[in-house]
Amino acid sequence: MNLFILTGAGVSAESGLGVFRGPGAALWKRYDPMQLATPEAFARDPALVHAFYNARRRNLLAASPNAAHAALARLEAGLVQRGGGLTLVTQNIDDLHERAGSTRVIHMHGELLKARCASCGAVSDRRDDLSPHSRCGCAGALRPHVVWFGETPLFMDEIHAALGAADLFVAIGTSGAVYPAAGFVREARARGLRCCELTLEASDNAAEFDDRRYGRASEIVPSWVEEILAR
Template sequence: MNVFVLTGAGVSAESGLGVFRGSGTALWKRYDPMQLATPEAFARDPATVHEFYNARRRNLIAASPNAAHAALVRLEAGLAQRGGALTLVTQNIDDLHERAGSSRVIHMHGELLKARCASCGAVSDCQRDLGVDSRCGCAGALRPHVVWFGETPLYMDEIYAALETADLFVAIGTSGAVYPAAGLVREARMRGVRCCELNLEPSDNAAEFDDRRYGAASEIVPSWVDVILEK
């Protein structure tokens, strides 16, 4: 059995990382994304953009994976033992899947603990604060290695190819509001793949899913993994 899992901010919320949409504490209800998460914002006021992502980077470094992350590691191992595979695609820019033990994660929206040169495009590990004086070896300005509004998500060809071999599509902790990620469930359905949503509450595209389970990710993801591995 090949399982395609798409994770969003909800899978990391119980680790203390904020979600972007939803409740009144969601990041994009507290901050204007057009002032913090666009190429134009970075060009206009790089200091403010760096300040926002520096705070998020420090928060991430202090965080730890939760039971939902651990359950997906268990799913990966269990599927491999049965001759199947897990494709784990995340909209999250954190590294909690990797820290939990997932062997391969496709970060379609980039990674917060990496920096990218705005001139040559080189990507490097980065756990320090960045500022307007942070430079690449080519002297180009460094920016967070994250996909901003108006930019194209990463690895889309690889993601669509993985959908071709999936037997089950599962979205965990996603809002269903951000495209092209929100459109992956429809792509899966067009291929005849059964679709399941695991979320704190129904997503914007909940009607697209065949099965739905709602509750805290640290509770519903481990129990769902138990069911899958018992089949």
């Protein structure tokens, strides 16, 4: 069996990382994304943008994977042992899937612990704070390696290829509001795949899923993983 799993902020919320959308203190309810997450915002006030992502980076470095991350790593290992596989596509910019043991993770929205040169495009690991004075070896300015509003998500060809090879599509902790990721379930259905949603509450596109399970990711994801591995 080959699984395609899409994860969103809900899978990392219990690790103490804020979600960008949804109920409660979602980040985009407290901050204006147009002032913090667009190329224009960075050009206008790089210090403000860096300060926002520096805080997110420090928060991430203090966080740990939760039971949902661990269960997905266990699922990948179990499927590989049986000759199958798991492609984990995440909208998250954290590295908690990797820290939990997942090995095939595609970060379609970039990675918070990396920086990208605005001049040459080189990507480097960065765990320290960035500032308008942070520079690449080519002397170009460094920016967070994250996909901002108005930019194209990463690895889309690889993502569509993995979706085309999958036997089951699963969305975990996603709002169903952010495209193109929100459109993956419709693409999966068009390919005849069964689709499963595991979230805290119904997503915007919940009607597209055959199987819907709601609750805390640390509870429903491990339970679902055990069902899959028991088949």
